[in-house]
Amino acid sequence: MRPLETERLLLRLPKRHDLDAYAAILGDPLVVRSLGFGPRTREETAEAIERMLRHWERYDIGLFSVVRKSDERLLGRVGFLLWDTERWLNALHHDLEGLLETEIGWTLGSEFWNRGYATEAALAARDWALSERGLTRLASLIASGNTPSIRVAEKIGETLEREDLPGPFDRRVDLYSLQAKAPLAVPI
């Protein structure tokens, strides 16, 4: 698959040699604070990359590695993750079938925050999913109080749909969503 390109970024399939960058990002307590798991070891990060690759192989959609064009630094991951909405389990960790919800999600290394990168990547990923994959709905599961993530969701056109999902979460998680038929051009 050809990478998606934005002004500053490339979104491409994850690779095993992304490990050093992902180990730094997912090993950072600040980054994983809102993700519902603790800092990943290098070995756990290698497994996380394998799960991202399997998700792409199994469902033909998944999380992209986000690379800054100016210096080829890997900033993090943005893209898609499928969910079973009865049990709120995701396809990175479970082999799911049937009607699944497509989540659009974002995680960047903390040194790259607050420069509009997540929004820029998420807008490109959103447009790709709606045009190339023909999806009409996207959703995001966001821990209550994760204001930066809520702002990214809002800036790509999502609104709060449901509070406090009944899943196996260790905190309150809310659902934001967008419908393709709704106007997507929101002010950024």
Ligand SMILES: CC(C)(COP(=O)(O)OP(=O)(O)OC[C@H]1O[C@@H](n2cnc3c(N)ncnc32)[C@H](O)[C@@H]1OP(=O)(O)O)[C@@H](O)C(=O)NCCC(=O)NCCS
């Ligand atoms: C969420 C995340 C991907 C955002 O990345 P980013 O590149 O900084 O996002 P952007 O720069 O595109 O936008 C961030 C928005 O949050 C706002 N923001 C950042 N820190 C904030 C804070 N402490 N309080 C309130 N708003 C904050 C910014 O002002 C900006 O909104 P604005 O454009 O209205 O000013 C990044 O913070 C991250 O990786 N967090 C850890 C992982 C995570 O929580 N992922 C989401 C799981 S649902």
